[in-house]
Amino acid sequence: MAEPPTAGRGLVLTAKDVAKAYAGRPVLRGVSLELRAGERLALTGPSGSGKSTLLNCLGGVDRPDSGSICFKNQALELMDADGLTEVRRRDIGTIFQFFHLLPTLTAAENVELPLQLNGVARAERTDRVRSLLERVGVAGRSQALPGELSGGEMQRVAIARALAHAPAVLLADEPTGNLDSRNGAIILDLLQELSDETGTALLLVTHSGAATHICHREIHLRDGLISGVRKADTD
Amino acid sequence: MPDQPHVLRILWTRFAWRHWRLAPVSSWLLLLILALGVAAFFSIRLANEAAVAGFANFTDLITSESDGLITAPVGPLPTAVLKDLRQLLGNTPVNLVPVLETSAVPPRRAETEGIGARPTYQILGLDLPALVNLSSPAYGGGLPATASAEASPSAPNQPGGGLRTNAVYISAALARRDQLTNGSRLSLVINDRLAALEVAGLIPNRPNQPAAPAGLLIMDLPDLQRLTDKVGRLDRIEFVLEPGALRAERWAAIKQTLEGANLPAAPRWVVSSSAERREAGVTMTRAFRLNLTILSLLALLVGLYLVFQGLNGAVVRRRNEIAILRSLGVTARQIQQAWLVEAAVIGLVGGLLGLALGWLGAQLAVQTVGRTMHALYFGRNVDSAPFDFQEALIALIVAVAASTVAGWRPARLAANTPPAQIASRTGTASDPGGRWLQRMDLGLGLLGLGLLLTFLPPLRMEGGARLPLASYATALCWIFGAGVFAGQILAGFARFFQWLKWDSVPLGLACSHLRKPSGRHRLAAAGLVCAVGMTAGMAILVGSFDTTMRGWIARTFQADVYLSSDGDQTASSINRIAPATWESIAKDPSVKQANVIQGRELILNGVSTLLVGHDPRFFRDYSKPAWVSAPQDDTVFDAARNDHLVLASESFSERFHVAQGEVVQVPVPGGFQPVTIAGIYADYGNERGAMLLERGQFAKWFGTEMAASVILALQPGSDPEALRAKLRAAHPGLGVFTSGFLRGEALRIFRQTFAVTYALELIGILVAVVGLAFTMTSLLWERRNDLATLRALGLRRRELSWAAALEGGLLAVAGLSAGLLVSLALGWLLIFRINKQTFGWTLQTDHPWGQLIILALLVLASATLAGWFAGRWSTRLPAEREE
Structure with missing residues (x-):
């Protein structure tokens, strides 16, 4: 595992006793965690353990039935739908297993979208998109539609899109789950580098052992409960 | 894999049917849209059938179905023809039913001032005493009966047993609607006079025949002849043979005898069988009905466009389910068949719903369609459209077939869903x-x-x-x-x-x-x-x-005052103004010039059109015609020089393919008269077309002075409204209109x-x-x-x-x-x-x-x-x- 972030960095995200059930079936049964700026946290566990549900609650896409989630000292449960949208738009970047690039937008337009949503001026947007695409190594494919990109290229574009508006937290749901091992490794390296460069906190849902190695901590979920926490190896 | 019916059953019961049940609103909406399309198609066809059936069966209501009839080549038949026919046919067992027909309307009231605002009645004049011969059960017993139970049952009027003057038989529908009983008075405008009629009984319903519509009245023939100034004249004579074997052959023999008695150069009558007459009605209105059918098919097409969109959307929503089924071993062909079955079921259910809605719609449409046919083609009206199983079957087959066709493409899309779709979360779009x-x-x-x-x-x-x-x-x-x-x-x-x-x-x-x-x-x-x-x-x-x-x-x-019989409501009206009436009006001191219009329907090359007698000079000066081909000189406008010259409307020219200068042979009583087309004018009042002939020649050829309408130009300074009021008071049976009113009404x-x-x-x-x-x-x-x-x-x-x-x-x-x-x-x-x-x-x-x-x-x-x-x-x- 990677080295832990410099001590004294502020808390970005706090979850306390978060519980959620679907159709009477409990999926999360009181999960608590903290995430600091620049920290990379791996969320692992078998299928059905509640990883994605927790990620959705932390990202403000879903609401917990009970418990509290604080994002930069703001309680998400007290926010209305527009407030949650505002948080997602401004402070959260999301990376999905199946990339979820918008199929009718070019790679550049996909990356530009969060900047547009945040009202960034056109000239600045153009510069930032260009530099991000260069940084993730797909500058030459900026005008390609998602259907014309390979899996690895799509996930690079997705990472660029997630980081475009410099969010405080990057939520990544199995970002390498749909890639071959070589491309998976490249993407993990990229996430680590970018997280270090930008100081963005990363919450990584993964099954992959390789993915946990880039994180400072690993939380293991089982049946909606935290069954174990592992800190970075120091050896 | 061979097709397995049980797989289709599972696909239908476990999947398609459950989807429909889970989304009842959208399911009913789709069915309703299709049902409306089918309803439009079915109702218009039913209404058409009823309106065309009405063409033939008015006399059948009374006489049982007649086998054939004769009419004059042009105009009315003299009553004397009956005697000639009796002699010609000798002892042949056939009943001759002389018929006269006219239309009539109730007198104008303040709230029915507008043209077409009053109901039009069709009056059938029949020789009621003679019809006693046809009252035996063998003919179906079709004599008029006493009007309703409450109508003095103690003193029923027996046809042939001494009829009151101006007695009229009405339908049960009219008796109910207007609460008429025996002895009730019915005031109607016939020609240019008000006639007071007395209800004498009900027109009976015959088995397997539609009930008599509210607009049908029956009178004794001499009464109607007198009321219409047609004493000694008939519109047609119908032939009713005794029921029994070889009826068609017996009629064919009679027809041959009748046709054999005609002189080729000057035919006395035109013989046609009932089937031919029905066919004539069908033929006359074929284009009209075809246009309506095309319109109703458009409605169905629109419904199918939405069925296509609806099914296509369903394929999109169920794609994962289809992919799962495919991965479980259901073949593409089975998926396609299941979707086609679903489309067919939509067609069937929507079609059945459409039949019910369509039948209801037909009851409304039949009056509109009937009125249009009445105005454009023939003077008949009908009130209801009976349910027709053959038409219903056609509509249902069209609905199922069309819905299946609309479902074809969505079914293909469904069948082409790969099993791999189940693993794909990228949402690839069908196209x-x-x-x-x-x-x-x-x-x-x-x-x-x-x-x-x-x-x-x-x-x-x-x-x-x-x-x-x-x-x-x-x-x-x-x-x-x-x-x-x-x-x-x-x-x-x-x-x-x-x-x-x-x-x-x-x-x-x-x-x-x-x-x-x-x-x-x-x-x-x-x-x-x-x-x-x-x-x-x-x-x-x-x-x-x-x-x-x-x-x-x-x-x-542009003239000042227009007169017609107040009974005129439609283009097919046959009410006329008597010469004594129009002559006295023309002599009014405020009248500068009068254009007396006469008209006669003609059959040219088997096609119906109009010949109009008028004053050409008046037409030129007060109607300011727009010329398609203007007359080359003034000859046609000069009564002294315009012998055999006519002006033709643009519709006439188009319909009969004739141009300026060409000659048309006009059938008149006793032969033909050639007329030359001197000019062609634009006319938007009549699609059948018309030829305008100088009135003096018209009156001479047809032997009548009865006018269809009269147009008056007034002396300078005369008040049209004052003359209108004066004429209305003097002639309550006349419709009198100023040009301003007519423009507004038109x-x-x-x-x-x-x-x-x-x-x-x-x-x-x-x-x-x-x-x-x-x-x-x-x-x-x-x-x-x-x-x-x-x-x-x-x-x-x-x-x-x-x-x-x-x-x-x-x-x-x-x-x-x-x-x-x-x-x-x-x-x-x-x-x-x-x-x-x-x-x-x-x-x-x-x-x-x-x-x-x-x-x-x-x-x-x-x-x-x-x-x-x-x-x-x-x-x-x-x-x-x-x-």
């Missing part, structure tokens, strides 16, 4: 119609083919009607051609808005979907092109018609005729917008993962709704652009081809820009709103994600 709607060569080809078809003449049908089939095909080619181009226009607009670089995320998203439009987008745009093109094209036709009519009415009604009737087109326009727009809403919901369902992504990226629900609204709005802009362009071409086609070929009328083109702008704004607003609602709905869709 119905994507390929052929992108083929520019197809679009150009259709536009070119349409242009070529405009050069073809109309189809000439029996009965003189012309059906512009090639022009209809042109309209279809142009609409579909423009529909193909709508996709290109859509992409162009999207690129244009992107080029503007407006900093709007919803607009950017909307344009990103449209710059390479999917087949679904193109199909929705094509649907809008179709609706807008037809609606705007129709608006251009109606606008042009309106302008032309206003000009024609202003020119035509315009009102014209606009009323076209009122239905506005309803059709609204329906067209509604269907296109509903189609667009279906398209948007399917598209958004396919994109639900993208929508979830956008929500995760921070897009608000209202921004997503606006993106969908803008997408719908841009689709509407593309549909409107191509639709309005094609409407200009369709307007030209309707005015200069379809209208000209059908009615023979030349119209002045006038584009109602105000209406077209309102239409465009309405479509744009509706489409944007539909998109917005679909967008709002889509923001609540669950994404296909785990846990």
Whole structure:
């Protein structure tokens, strides 16, 4: 595992006793965690353990039935739908297993979208998109539609899109789950580098052992409960 | 794998049926839309059948079905013919039923001042005492009965047992409606007089025959002859043979005898069998009924467009389920069959629902259709349309077949869903119609083919009607051609808005979907092109018609006062003004000049038209005709020199293919008279066409001075209103109108005729917008993962709704652009081809820009709103994600 972030960095995200059930079936049964700026946290566990549900609650896409989630000292449960949208738009970047690039937008337009949503001026947007695409190594494919990109290229574009508006937290749901091992490794390296460069906190849902190695901590979920926490190896 | 019926059963019961049950609102909506289409088709066909059946069966209500009849070649038959027939037929066992017919209306009241505001009755004059012969059960016992139980049952009137003067038999429907009983008085205008009739009994219902309609009255023949100034004259004589074997053969022998007694140069009568007469009615109205059937098929087509959209959307929503079934071993063929069965079941259920709705609709439509046929073709009316199992079966087969055809493409899409789809979360879109709607060569080809078809003449049908089939095909080619181009226009607009670089995320998203439009987008745009093109094209036709009519009415009604029998309500009216009446009016000191109009229906080359006797000089001076071919000199207007010269209407010239200078042989009593066409004038009052002959010659040829109408020009300074009041007081049976009133009425009737087109326009727009809403919901369902992504990226629900609204709005802009362009071409086609070929009328083109702008704004607003609602709905869709 990677080295832990410099001590004294502020808390970005706090979850306390978060519980959620679907159709009477409990999926999360009181999960608590903290995430600091620049920290990379791996969320692992078998299928059905509640990883994605927790990620959705932390990202403000879903609401917990009970418990509290604080994002930069703001309680998400007290926010209305527009407030949650505002948080997602401004402070959260999301990376999905199946990339979820918008199929009718070019790679550049996909990356530009969060900047547009945040009202960034056109000239600045153009510069930032260009530099991000260069940084993730797909500058030459900026005008390609998602259907014309390979899996690895799509996930690079997705990472660029997630980081475009410099969010405080990057939520990544199995970002390498749909890639071959070589491309998976490249993407993990990229996430680590970018997280270090930008100081963005990363919450990584993964099954992959390789993915946990880039994180400072690993939380293991089982049946909606935290069954174990592992800190970075120091050896 | 061989097809296994149990797999189909499982697919239907476990999947299709459950989906329908889970979404009852959308299921019923789809069924209702199809049912409405079937209902329109079925009701119009039922109403047609009933109206045509009404043509033959009025006398049958009384006499049992007659075997045949004779009429005069032109005008009435003298009663003396009966005696000749008796001698000719000797002891042949046949009953001769002399018939006289006329129409009548109740007297005018303040609230029924407008033309056509009063009900028209058809009065049948029959020799009631003689009909006693036909009252035996062998003939079906069809004599009139005493009116209702409460109507003095102690003193029934027995036909042949001493009838009261002016006794009339009425239908049970009329007795109920107007609460009439035996002895009730019925005041009606017949010719130019008020007649007081007394109810003497009910017309009986005969087994297996429709009930007598409310508008039918029966009188004793001599009474009606006296009331109509036709003493000694008949309209026809019907022949009723005794029921039994070889009836057809016996009639054939009688027919041969009757035809053998005719002189070829001067035939005394025209013999026709009942079947031929029915066929004549069918033939006469074939084009009219075909037009109605085409219109009703359009309604069905519209329903099917929505069935296609609905099923297509269902395939999109159930794609994962289909993929799972495929991965479990269900074959593509079985999936396709299951979807086709689903489409057929929609057709069947929607069809059955449509039959019920259609039957109800037919009861309303039959009166409208009957009235139109009554006005245009023959003086009959009907009240109800009986359920016809054969027509119902046809409608049901059409519904099931058409629904299955509409489901064909969605079924193919479903069958082509790969099992691998189950593993895919990228939401690959299906693309119905994507390929052929992108083929520019197809679009150009259709536009070119349409242009070529405009050069073809109309189809000439029996009965003189012309059906512009090639022009209809042109309209279809142009609409579909423009529909193909709508996709290109859509992409162009999207690129244009992107080029503007407006900093709007919803607009950017909307344009990103449209710059390479999917087949679904193109199909929705094509649907809008179709609706807008037809609606705007129709608006251009109606606008042009309106302008032309206003000009024609202003020119035509320039005399001061117009007179006709107050019984005149329709073009087929046969009421007349007696010479004593019009002669006395013409001598009024305030009258400067009177134009006495006489008219007679003629059959030329088997086609019905009109010969009118008039004063040509008056026509020239007070009607200011618009000439299609002006007379070369003044001869036709000079009574001393215009022997055998006529003016023909444009419709006549088109209908009979005759030009200025050509000679037409006119049938008159005792032979033919040649007339030469001296000029052709525009006339929008009559599609059958007319020839105008100097009245003196008309009266001489037809031996009558009865006038159809009289037009008066007054002395300078005379007050038309004062004369109108004076004439109304002196002649209560006369309709007296000033030119101002007639102009207003003519315009009102014209606009009323076209009122239905506005309803059709609204329906067209509604269907296109509903189609667009279906398209948007399917598209958004396919994109639900993208929508979830956008929500995760921070897009608000209202921004997503606006993106969908803008997408719908841009689709509407593309549909409107191509639709309005094609409407200009369709307007030209309707005015200069379809209208000209059908009615023979030349119209002045006038584009109602105000209406077209309102239409465009309405479509744009509706489409944007539909998109917005679909967008709002889509923001609540669950994404296909785990846990």
